[in-house]
Amino acid sequence: EVQLVESGGGLVKPGGSLRLSCAASGFTFSTNTMNWVRQAPGKGLEWVSLISSDGTYIHYADSLKGRFTISRDNAKNSLYLQMNSLRVEDTAVYYCATQFYGVKIFDNWGQGTLVTVSS
Amino acid sequence: EIVMRQSPATLSVSPGERATLSCRASQTVSTNLAWYQQKPGQAPRLLIYGASIRAAGIPARFSGSGSGTEFTLTISILQSEDFAVYYCQQYDKWPPLTFGGGTKVEIK
Numbered sequence: 001e002v003q004l005v006e007s008g009g010g011l012v013k014p015g016g017s018l019r020l021s022c023a024a025s026g027f028t029f030s031t032n033t034m035n036w037v038r039q040a041p042g043k044g045l046e047w048v049s050l051i052s053s054d055g056t057y058i059h060y061a062d063s064l065k066g067r068f069t070i071s072r073d074n075a076k077n078s079l080y081l082q083m084n085s086l087r088v089e090d091t092a093v094y095y096c097a098t099q100f101y102g103v104k105i106f107d108n109w110g111q112g113t114l115v116t117v118s119s
Numbered sequence: 120e121i122v123m124r125q126s127p128a129t130l131s132v133s134p135g136e137r138a139t140l141s142c143r144a145s146q147t148v149s150t151n152l153a154w155y156q157q158k159p160g161q162a163p164r165l166l167i168y169g170a171s172i173r174a175a176g177i178p179a180r181f182s183g184s185g186s187g188t189e190f191t192l193t194i195s196i197l198q199s200e201d202f203a204v205y206y207c208q209q210y211d212k213w214p215p216l217t218f219g220g221g222t223k224v225e226i227k
Contacts, residue, residue, distance in 0.1 A: 045155075045163065045206055047216040059214040062120075095162055104210035105153040107174065109162035 002026040002108040004096050009113030016086050016117070022079040022096030022110055030054075030074035033099035035106060036081050038092035046092075049081065050099065086117045121145050121209050125219035131227040138194040140222045142207035147187045151211035154183055154192045157221075158203045166205075167192065194224070202226055 008020040022034070036048040049060045049070040058070055069082040079096050093114050097106035122145040132138045142152065150170035155163040165174045167183035170190055180195040194201055207219040 044220045045157075045208075045218040047214075047218070050216075061215045100165070100168065103168060104213055104216055105165060105168050105208065106155075106163070107165045109164075111162060 004110035006113035020081040029077040123219035140192040142190040148209040148211035
């Protein structure tokens with residue numbers, strides 16, 4: 001059974017940093033493109049970033065470039081999101097999600113971790 | 120960036136009835152369109168991709184149609200477990216991958 005478990009969320013002040021982690025199990029992590037998708041409280045879904053299976057190609061939503069960095073450690077079956085210069089509008093539940101084969105859709109999701117940016 | 124718009128924002132339907140949800144893209148996405156279901160406090164679940172292909176384990180009462188810029192998700196006979204928020208997502212032109220704002224299907 002595919003399991004994705006996010007961690008690292010919490011309360012942070014504007015301008016602060018957080019590093020989210022996603023521990024994967026139940027599938028061959030090293031062959032999967034992985035994504036982060038977020039959802040502000042009471043709002044819709046917003047794609048954040050993706051990283052290829054070997055980490056060689058990475059894409060971000062334009063609004064996040066330069067502040068967020070996605071990475072992975074295939075030896076540890078883990079995905080990460082380093083978030084710097086956090087803003088109030090970054091407050092959201094952050095989900096990690098697997099990509100469905102070569103199609104840029106999301107077939108397995110974690111339960112999410114809440115990031116709250118507030119002074 | 121392709122903007123996805125969903126309508127209506129809220130759909131009130133009685134159990135056993137049919138629900139029809141719409142999704143419109145700001146430019147053509149061919150059939151590169153997916154639908155997700157999200158229940159309160161849960162992560163989204165993939166329902167449909169390729170505009171009309173049901174994901175593994177998705178009941179046949181869920182069907183998708185459309186191409187280009189106009190898409191429809193139909194739930195033929197609403198069950199109690201189908202009351203949720205539904206999102207469409209295009210994956211034709213990216214980045215970014217973009218979602219619609221969602222349609223909430225509520226009990227009438």
